[in-house]
Amino acid sequence: MAFTLFMFIALLKLTIADTSHNHTNLFKAILVFGDSTQDSGNNNYISTTLKADHQPYGQDFPGHVPTGRFSNGKLVPDFWASLLGIKETIPPYLQPNLSRHDLRTGVNFASAGSGYDDLTSGVSQVISMSTQLTYFRKYVKRLKKAVGVEEAKSILSGSLVSISAGGNDFLISFYDLRTRREDFGAVGEYQDFVLKKLQYYTKELYKNGCRTFVVSGLPPLGCLPIQMASRFTRNCIKKQNFDARTYNKKLKKLLPQIQTSLPGSRIMYSDIYNPMMEMIRHPKKHGFTQTKIGCCGLGFLEAGPMCTPYTSLCPNPSNHLFFDSVHPSEAAYCYISKTLFKQIIRYMKS
Numbered sequence: 167m168a169f170t171l172f173m174f175i176a177l178l179k180l181t182i183a184d185t186s187h188n189h190t191n192l193f194k195a196i197l198v199f200g201d202s203t204q205d206s207g208n209n210n211y212i213s214t215t216l217k218a219d220h221q222p223y224g225q226d227f228p229g230h231v232p233t234g235r236f237s238n239g240k241l242v243p244d245f246w247a248s249l250l251g252i253k254e255t256i257p258p259y260l261q262p263n264l265s266r267h268d269l270r271t272g273v274n275f276a277s278a279g280s281g282y283d284d285l286t287s288g289v290s291q292v293i294s295m296s297t298q299l300t301y302f303r304k305y306v307k308r309l310k311k312a313v314g315v316e317e318a319k320s321i322l323s324g325s326l327v328s329i330s331a332g333g334n335d336f337l338i339s340f341y342d343l344r345t346r347r348e349d350f351g352a353v354g355e356y357q358d359f360v361l362k363k364l365q366y367y368t369k370e371l372y373k374n375g376c377r378t379f380v381v382s383g384l385p386p387l388g389c390l391p392i393q394m395a396s397r398f399t400r401n402c403i404k405k406q407n408f409d410a411r412t413y414n415k416k417l418k419k420l421l422p423q424i425q426t427s428l429p430g431s432r433i434m435y436s437d438i439y440n441p442m443m444e445m446i447r448h449p450k451k452h453g454f455t456q457t458k459i460g461c462c463g464l465g466f467l468e469a470g471p472m473c474t475p476y477t478s479l480c481p482n483p484s485n486h487l488f489f490d491s492v493h494p495s496e497a498a499y500c501y502i503s504k505t506l507f508k509q510i511i512r513y514m515k516s
Contacts, residue, residue: 189511190251194324195272197376198243198256199298199367200331202278202493206241207234209278211260214291216279221475222462226483226496234258236278236470238461238483239496243274243328245503246510250326259301266312270321275301278470281335282363285345289338295331295363299370306374322375326510329368330382330436332413335360337387341406342396357413361420372428380510381421382436383414386443391459392491395466400458402446414439434513441505445487445498452501453484460488467491 198204202216210219210233217234218224224232226239235241244255252271257264259273277293280286287294293301310318339346340356350356368379387393387410388403397403418435425433446457459465461480462473469490480486489495494502 189249192514193250193252193326193378194321195270195326196243196247196250196252196256197272197302197325197327198274198276199295199302199327199329199371200276200382201280201334202236202276203333203382204241204243204274204276204328204330205234205236205258205278205280206244206256206274206276207258208260208274208276208293210234210258212277212291212293214279215471216290216292218278218470218473222473222477222479223489228254236490236493237496237499238489240499242330242499242503242506245500246326246328246507247272249503249507259305269305269309269312272325273305275305276330279334279338281331281333281339282360282367283335283339283346286335286339289343295367299367302371303374319375323377325376325378327371327376327379328382328436329364329379330438332360332364332382332384333387336384336406336409336413337390337393341387341393353409354412357409357416360413361416364417365420365424368424368433369428372431377431379431379433380436380506381417381433382438383417384410385438386410386446389442389446389457390492391465391488392467392469394458395491410439432513434510436506437509438502438506441502442494442498445501449487453497454487455485456480457487459486460490460492461486461495462490465491469493 209217218236219234220232227233247253247256256272256274257268259275275298279290279292282295284294284296346356386407388406393403394400421433421435425431445452449457461483462468463477468477469492473490483489483495484497486495487498
């Protein structure tokens with residue numbers, strides 16, 4: 167049995183190495199924008215309570231250190247960077263003393279709690295998408311200074327830009343605080359408002375040299391442990407999931423239109439919803455024993471400042487789809503990463 171396990175691990179490493187080798191040089195860098203599903207630690211450097219700079223976050227990250235990532239390990243952009251042979255992890259832009267290599271190979275602008283709607287970011291005092299754009303423009307200037315104007319243009323046009331946000335807009339501004347529900351009434355109108363914001367941010371990134379984008383849809387919001395707990399149910403909230411699917415359909419229809427309006431651009435839709443539902447519907451197939459509560463604490467409400475070193479923790483986070491009441495575990499992110507990576511490769515080949 168030990169020999170079988172050894173062979174399995176060896177074959178897995180060879181497969182990963184081969185995958186990385188085959189797609190090395192496909193992209194020169196990865197640039198990341200969005201919310202807590204993407205934030206690699208920018209919130210560590212701002213005044214907000216939404217931080218993951220403490221244990222048990224990061225317990226399975228290299229070095230077992232809490233980096234600010236809202237999970238027990240790596241996030242999707244980190245896995246992509248590794249699979250593409252760029253680097254193992256993507257540093258936050260606000261990290262002091264970024265190296266020339268960091269600038270050349272990509273940085274992360276995302277902020278936990280952020281959304282396309284600046285009102286959403288204001289609730290938690292985090293980095294809005296508008297400010298992420300401002301930081302990006304400053305990054306472009308730093309990059310040009312570090313490598314020269316022509317090389318900077320080449321890096322930007324050869325980068326994979328990952329954008330993942332929107333969940334907080336609906337969870338915070340529409341469903342829970344209901345601020346935007348009062349402003350817009352129907353969820354469909356707010357969806358259109360959010361998508362217009364996304365379109366603006368994409369065009370601004372394009373103006374500054376980016377050409378290849380991966381834009382994520384919404385996950386099954388109604389299946390997040392915190393959403394189920396707040397409605398006193400242990401079943402996914404159908405209405406919220408329906409809204410997420412409707413938003414995703416609109417996004418899939420919009421992205422080709424944006425691409426047409428931006429000559430030379432490539433804009434891919436990243437399907438988060440179905441991989442998440444696949445793990446929820448078939449947990450044993452993916453090694454999960456728990457999909458309805460997070461690993462941290464009781465698993466219903468604990469996240470960010472409520473998930474601390476003093477909070478109880480499940481024995482094996484890899485058995486849980488969620489690490490806290492909102493965010494997937496590294497095991498879940500790993501599956502999502504590989505699924506989406508296949509989508510990216512298929513798109514690039516076509």
